[in-house]
Amino acid sequence: MFDTLSDRLDSIFKRIKGQGRLDEKAIQEGLREVRLALLEADVNFKVVKTFTDRVRERAMGQEVLSSLTPGQQVIKIVHEEMIDLLGGSQEGLNLKGPAPRVIMLVGLQGSGKTTSSAKLALQLRRDNHAPLLVPADVYRPAAIDQLHRLASEIDIPAYPSTSEMNPVDICRDALEKARENGQDTVLLDTAGRLHVDEKLMDELARIKEVCAPSEILLVADAMTGQDAVNVAERFDELLDLTGVVLTKMEGDARGGAALSIKSITGKPIKYMGVGEKLKDIEAFYPDRVASRILGMGDILTLIEKA
Amino acid sequence: TKTKEQLSKQVDQLLQLNKQFDDAFWEDLEEILIMSDVGFKATTTLLERLRDRVRQEGCNDSETFKTLFKEELAALFPQPAKRIKPQPPEVVLMIGVNGVGKTTTIAKLAHRAHMQGQKVMVAAGDTFRAAAIEQLEIWSKRVGAGFYAKAPFSDPASVAYEALDTAQAEGYDTLFVDTAGRLHTNVDLMEELRKIKRVLAKKHPGAPHRTILVLDATTGQNALSQTKLFAKDMDIDEIVLTKLDGTAKGGVVVAVSLEYGIPITFIGLGEKMEDLRPFSGTDFAQALLDL
Ligand SMILES: Nc1nc2c(ncn2[C@@H]2O[C@H](COP(=O)(O)OP(=O)(O)OP(=O)(O)O)[C@@H](O)[C@H]2O)c(=O)[nH]1
Ligand SMILES: Nc1nc2c(ncn2[C@@H]2O[C@H](COP(=O)(O)OP(=O)(O)OP(=O)(O)O)[C@@H](O)[C@H]2O)c(=O)[nH]1
Ligand SMILES: [Mg+2]
Ligand SMILES: [Mg+2]
Secondary structure (H helix, E strand, O other): OOOOHHHHHHHHHHHHOOOOEOOHHHHHHHHHHHHHHHHHOOOOHHHHHHHHHHHHHHHOOOEOOOOOOHHHHHHHHHHHHHHHHHHOOOOOOOOOOOOOEEEEEEOOOOOOHHHHHHHHHHHHHHOOOOEEEEEEOOOOOOHHHHHHHHHHHOOOOEOOOOOOOOHHHHHHHHHHHHHHHOOOEEEEEEOOOOOOOHHHHHHHHHHHHHHOOOEEEEEEEOOEOOOHHHHHHHHHHHHOOOEEEEEOOOOOOOOHHHHHHHHHHOOOEEEEEOOOOOOOEEEOOHHHHHHHHHOOHHHHHHHHHO | OHHHHHHHHHHHHHHHHOOOOOHHHHHHHHHHHHHOOOOHHHHHHHHHHHHHHHHHOOOOOHHHHHHHHHHHHHHHOOOOOOOOOOOOOEEEEEEOOOOOOHHHHHHHHHHHHHHOOOOEEEEOOOOOOOOHHHHHHHHHHHHOOEEEOOOOOOOHHHHHHHHHHHHHHOOOOEEEEOOOOOOOOOHHHHHHHHHHHHHHHHHOOOOOOEEEEEEEOOEOOHHHHHHHHHHHHHOOOEEEEEOOOOOOOOOHHHHHHHHHOOOEEEEEOOOOOOOEEEOOHHHHHHHHHOO
C-alpha cells in the first residue's frame, strides 16, 4: 500500500510536467499523497498539517535535481524534514548528577513499562552500572510479581514491595535502600494509567516530587493511533517528560506516533522496544523510523545518495 | 476532558452553523473522523454513504443529521450470528497482540458468565510472559471461577488440552483459554495458536466455539493488519474492543468492520471485572461524535 507513494508521486509529476523548478501545483498535488501516507501511518492529523506546511515551504521553487524525479525530490525533502523533526541524532539516558539517579517509567496500560524497565536495567548493568528495579504498581494483579520474575531472570535486585504498600512510599523507601546498598540507578516501574485519571496522575506527580528523577520516560506503544498526542501532552504537562520509549516496534506498525509525540512534546525518543525478550531494545534511529513512517526503505537509499 | 469538550462543541457548532451541509461541513466532519482513528479510506466510504442519505432524505437540521449518522454507522457493524449453545463446555479462546487486555477481558467475561449462573473455568494458556499465570489466578479467585495452569514455559497447547479435559470431567459450562500476547507478524507464534486450536478441536468437536480477537481502542490503523493476519490463521468469531474509557475513540473498528465484517460483541471500559458492556453500534456512533 505504501511502497507506491513514490510511484504515485511520480505519476503526478509526470502529468504536471514541472520543469526547471518544482512548481506550486505539482507540490500541492504531491503533498496530498504525502498527507495520505502519513495519515495511514497514524501520524496525528494536526501534526500532518503543520508538517506538510513546512515541507511545502522548503519545496517551493527548489531547483529540480537531475539525479532524481520530481516525485523523488519531494520525498527527499519530506524525509529530511522528518529526520529533523524526530531529532537529528540519537540520544541516550541522562546519567549525570550524584548517585543514585532515578529513572521513572510512565504510560498507559499495557504499553510496556514493566518489560522496558527490566530491559533498561539490563542495558545499564552492561554499562557497568548497578541498577535497582522498583515495582511500584500495586493495582494490576501480579504486576509486582511480574517485575520480580524479570529481575531474577537477569539477576538484578528488585525492591521487595507488596500490593498493600503505597506507591509513593515504595519509591521513597526504595531510593533510600539504593543509597544504603550502593546501587547507582533506580528504575521505577509505575502502574499503567489513563492520562485523564486525575487521582493516579497526581500519584505520579508525588512520586516525582519525592524522588526527583533525572529521567521520566513515557513508554508508548508503536501501534498507537491519533490519541498519542493527547496522551503525550497530558503526561508531559504534568511531569515534564525527559524522553520516550517506543515499544513493539518489531511488528508492522508504521510508528507514526513517534512523529506525533515528538512534534507535540519536543521530547526525544530514546529507545525502541523490538520484542518481548529483555535484550530486545535498541537505540532510536530517526532516519530509519522516518523511512518506515513513509513506508519506503529501498527507495530512500537511492534518494539519500542523490 | 479538554479535547473531548472541544470535539463535542465542534460538532455542535458544525451542526448549528451548517444548515445546508456544505463542503466545509463535510471537510470538518472528515477531520473529526480521522482524528478518531477511523482512517482515511473508511472515512471516505462512510461520508459518501452519509452524503447520499442526507441528499435523499432532504435532511436540513442537526437532529435529523445526528439520527442519520448513527443509523449509517450502526449499519456498518455486523450483528453477531445467533449461536446454538454447543455441548458443554463451551470453549472460548482469547487472542490478540501484546498488552491489549486479553487476560483482563477473560476475567470480565468469566465474571459475567459466573453471574449468569454458569460454572466457569479459566485456563492459563500464557505460559510465556512473566507472572501471566499468577495474574489470571488472582482474577479467577476474584471472579469465583475454576483455574487450570501448568508450570511456566509449558506448551500452551497442552495447557489448553488438559484444561478442557478437566472441564469436561468436572462438568464445567464454559472454559476460557488465555493466550500469550503476540504480534500478528510473528509466524512461529501464530503457528502456536493454530496448534492450540487443533488440539482443542480434537478433544471436543467444534472447539474453540468462540475465538475472540481483542483490539485496543488506543490502536490506530495497525488494527487492520492485526485483524487481517489473525483472521488468516484463526477464524475470528468476535472482536472485543478494550480501553474505551480513555480519550481514544477506537474509530479503527469502523474500518475493520467495513473490511472484515467481524461482529464486535463487547467493549472494555476500565480495569475492573465489572467494566464490560455489550457493544452497541448506535452508542458507539454517538460517542464517536460526542453527539
Ligand atoms: N512484541 C513486543 N511486545 C512487547 C514489547 N515490550 C513489551 N511487550 C509486551 O507487551 C505486553 C505488556 O507489557 P508490560 O511490560 O507488562 O506493559 P506495562 O506497561 O507494564 O503494562 P501495565 O503495567 O499493565 O500497564 C507484554 O506482553 C510484554 O511482553 C516489545 O517491544 N515488543
Ligand atoms: N483503562 C483500561 N485498562 C484496561 C482495560 N482492559 C485492560 N486494561 C489494562 O491493560 C493492561 C493490560 O491488560 P492485560 O489483560 O494484562 O492485557 P493482555 O492482552 O492480557 O496482555 P499480555 O498478556 O501481556 O499480552 C492492564 O493494566 C489492564 O488493567 C480497559 O478496558 N480499560
Ligand atoms: Mg506494568
Ligand atoms: Mg495476558
